[in-house]
Amino acid sequence: MDMEDWRDGIFEAIKAAGVTQVAYVPDVGHSRLIERSIEDNDLRAVSLTTEEEGVALLAGAWLGGAKGVLLLQSSGVGNCVNMLSLARTCAFPLVMLVTMRGEWGEFNSWQKPMGITTQAHLELCGAACYRCDRAEDVRETVEMAFRLAHYTNSIVAVLLGQRLIGAKSFEAPLSC
Amino acid sequence: MLNRRDAVRRLLADRGGMLVVAGLGQPCYDCFAAGDDPCSFYLWGAMGGAVPMGLGLALAQPERRVLVVTGDGEALMSAGAFATVGAEAPENLAIYILDNERYGETGGQVTHTARGADLAAMTAAAGIPRAQTVHTEAGLVDALDALRSGAGPLVVVLKVAPESQPGALPPQDGPHLKRRFRRAALGVEDK
Numbered sequence: 206m207d208m209e210d211w212r213d214g215i216f217e218a219i220k221a222a223g224v225t226q227v228a229y230v231p232d233v234g235h236s237r238l239i240e241r242s243i244e245d246n247d248l249r250a251v252s253l254t255t256e257e258e259g260v261a262l263l264a265g266a267w268l269g270g271a272k273g274v275l276l277l278q279s280s281g282v283g284n285c286v287n288m289l290s291l292a293r294t295c296a297f298p299l300v301m302l303v304t305m306r307g308e309w310g311e312f313n314s315w316q317k318p319m320g321i322t323t324q325a326h327l328e329l330c331g332a333a334c335y336r337c338d339r340a341e342d343v344r345e346t347v348e349m350a351f352r353l354a355h356y357t358n359s360i361v362a363v364l365l366g367q368r369l370i371g372a373k374s375f376e377a378p379l380s381c
Numbered sequence: 382m383l384n385r386r387d388a389v390r391r392l393l394a395d396r397g398g399m400l401v402v403a404g405l406g407q408p409c410y411d412c413f414a415a416g417d418d419p420c421s422f423y424l425w426g427a428m429g430g431a432v433p434m435g436l437g438l439a440l441a442q443p444e445r446r447v448l449v450v451t452g453d454g455e456a457l458m459s460a461g462a463f464a465t466v467g468a469e470a471p472e473n474l475a476i477y478i479l480d481n482e483r484y485g486e487t488g489g490q491v492t493h494t495a496r497g498a499d500l501a502a503m504t505a506a507a508g509i510p511r512a513q514t515v516h517t518e519a520g521l522v523d524a525l526d527a528l529r530s531g532a533g534p535l536v537v538v539l540k541v542a543p544e545s546q547p548g549a550l551p552p553q554d555g556p557h558l559k560r561r562f563r564r565a566a567l568g569v570e571d572k
Contacts, residue, residue, distance in 0.1 A: 259433070261430035261433035265402065265435060267559075287426075288430055290427055291427035297559065
């Protein structure tokens with residue numbers, strides 16, 4: 206297979222890992238993955254009101270023998286900080302796929318405080334972080350993240366860079 | 382007023398294969414005092430996590446009854462999670478909120494349920510229509526049946542006395558709690 210879209214690559218990696226619960230907060234970068242998850246009868250796509258719910262949801266899923274994945278934006282990483290103590294203290298495997306904002310090509314200054322500190326926040330919470338800025342790296346990185354999390358009972362985050370996703374912009378020209 | 386320990390003991394005395402997630406603080410101690418069980422998972426932190434954790438478990442094990450036992454303070458911290466439960470609507474999930482209108486672990490400060498917040502009304506409005514507040518012994522008898530076997534998702538908010546209870550501290554070792562739960566509930570032997 207050549208020229209696989211990286212978004213489909215993530216979906217295939219999720220399926221190959223045996224995931225059945227996809228916890229997400231709506232996000233443009235993950236929109237295709239979310240749509241495919243909703244359409245797949247073997248996946249339960251759970252829309253969250255805040256990202257930390259997903260950390261606890263997937264710990265419960267693991268207790269019940271189900272594997273999961275958490276889809277979120279970099280801003281949502283900040284919402285997860287205390288709840289990540291659940292995964293870390295109890296050694297629940299957790300894979301977080303984080304679409305980045307507040308970096309490459311960002312127009313919205315309010316995204317920057319979390320965007321530039323996302324990896325540091327995650328690492329302070331005990332997560333191993335792997336960045337993807339090139340489409341050809343995505344599928345393999347996500348596959349590796351599941352293996353690492355499931356075999357070592359730990360938190361693994363894949364950061365999907367804004368250079369990969371495409372920076373969001375307003376149509377209107379900047380007035381500055 | 383109703384006694385929380387008694388109200389939890391009566392529910393868990395006849396738990397069958399029920400899977401239990403207990404919110405931090407007094408609800409954990411209440412569940413442990415009722416009799417330790419490998420299918421009880423005690424949260425010692427992660428405030429706001431009990432309801433979403435119970436949801437993930439209920440979705441993973443749709444044939445098993447899943448019970449979340451938590452307090453009013455913890456439930457208020459995860460208010461949004463009730464909307465997620467309402468949206469997913471797992472029939473096997475029951476949520477038992479022991480409402481003493483206090484933050485019992487931090488000195489007994491009043492919660493918002495002492496000042497007008499109504500958790501049953503909030504959860505009903507979040508999409509869980511089978512939500513009720515129970516104040517009386519007669520109401521408790523019916524509520525215990527609902528929690529054991531009523532169609533979920535459902536919420537019982539039990540108003541309990543804000544009184545201190547004898548010490549009863551469950552195991553705190555997270556990996557141990559996880560492994561014993563999965564062994565008992567799933568027959569899985571983790572490394």
